[in-house]
Amino acid sequence: MEGLSIHAGRVAVITGASRGLGAGMAETFAGQGMHLGLCARARPESPDWAPALTASVDVTDADAVDAFAGAVAERFGRIDLWVNNAGVLAPIGPLADADPEEVRRHFDANVLGVVHGTGAFARQVRGQPEGGVLVNISSGAAATPYEGWAVYCASKAAVEMLTEVVALEELPAGLRAYALAPGVVDTDMQTLIRSSTEEAFPDVRRFRRLKQEGRFNSADWVARFILDRCLGAAGSDGPADVAGAVRLRVPDEPGGI
Ligand SMILES: NC(=O)c1ccc[n+]([C@@H]2O[C@H](COP(=O)([O-])OP(=O)(O)OC[C@H]3O[C@@H](n4cnc5c(N)ncnc54)[C@H](OP(=O)(O)O)[C@@H]3O)[C@@H](O)[C@H]2O)c1
Numbered sequence: 001m002e003g004l005s006i007h008a009g010r011v012a013v014i015t016g017a018s019r020g021l022g023a024g025m026a027e028t029f030a031g032q033g034m035h036l037g038l039c040a041r042a043r044p045e046s047p048d049w050a051p052a053l054t055a056s057v058d059v060t061d062a063d064a065v066d067a068f069a070g071a072v073a074e075r076f077g078r079i080d081l082w083v084n085n086a087g088v089l090a091p092i093g094p095l096a097d098a099d100p101e102e103v104r105r106h107f108d109a110n111v112l113g114v115v116h117g118t119g120a121f122a123r124q125v126r127g128q129p130e131g132g133v134l135v136n137i138s139s140g141a142a143a144t145p146y147e148g149w150a151v152y153c154a155s156k157a158a159v160e161m162l163t164e165v166v167a168l169e170e171l172p173a174g175l176r177a178y179a180l181a182p183g184v185v186d187t188d189m190q191t192l193i194r195s196s197t198e199e200a201f202p203d204v205r206r207f208r209r210l211k212q213e214g215r216f217n218s219a220d221w222v223a224r225f226i227l228d229r230c231l232g233a234a235g236s237d238g239p240a241d242v243a244g245a246v247r248l249r250v251p252d253e254p255g256g257i
Pocket residue numbers: 015016017018019020021022039040041042043057058059060084085086087088109113137138139140181182183184185186187188189190
């Protein structure tokens with residue numbers, strides 16, 4: 001663990017922390033001495049040295065998300081940072097060919113899951129004098145129309161807009177809300193992208209090239225951006241930078257990884 005950080009003792013929740021970006025961010029937060037609430041459908045492993053509450057939670061289940069928020073707040077006394085990271089990419093391919101049931105499951109996870117996490121955290125923050133910081137993980141796909149990703153583009157665009165609205169609604173309660181596009185991170189989701197056919201996803205070559213060139217953001221780089229830019233120097237920074245600054249993109253990591 002690093003020397004004492006300004007974030008030591010702060011409490012962070014990450015959804016979708018069983019692997020990929022969520023698991024990587026949990027390691028960085030743990031290294032900063034933060035206390036963690038980690039969930040996914042597969043119960044996440046907690047970094048050895050961090051006080052952590054881990055649970056199997058499907059974010060499509062509003063009651064389960066609420067119960068997890070309550071359990072984390074009870075264990076650690078409050079929640080300073082909540083990262084809605086859980087998400088899926090499929091279905092990939094033209095919208096007209098998509099299986100409606102798979103489309104429904106996608107929106108359940110990527111939109112309703114974020115709605116449930118956002119609501120649960122906002123209700124928690126309303127009772128916290130120190131406020132709280134919400135980070136909803138978005139994507140460049142929220143603003144760029146990629147052929148073959150209609151459902152993913154739409155779900156991330158929904159995440160960005162709901163985040164902007166909640167940032168306004170919960171301003172008086174001391175909630176600061178951000179929609180954050182993390183850049184390209186080499187996870188199972190990227191493996192799935194690279195395995196797409198050009199018919200299903202015409203841009204697939206670009207993502208294969210990124211792999212060859214190793215041009216990715218690390219989860220650690222994304223986590224540090226969240227701590228520096230979103231959580232900031234104090235848990236109760238106030239809402240001064242909310243207007244016009246809700247949608248953020250993590251810059252490319254120098255040299256990739
Ligand atoms: N990787 C990238 O380049 C990239 C770029 C832009 C945005 N993003 C976004 O970053 C986030 C993380 O992606 P990733 O690349 O780390 O993907 P990943 O490796 O596929 O991991 C996704 C995580 O979400 C969890 N999850 C999925 N559905 C869930 C559900 N219904 N309930 C609870 N947890 C669920 C998974 O755990 P279980 O399967 O155990 O539930 C897993 O921990 C996503 O929101 C993604 O859209 C990623």
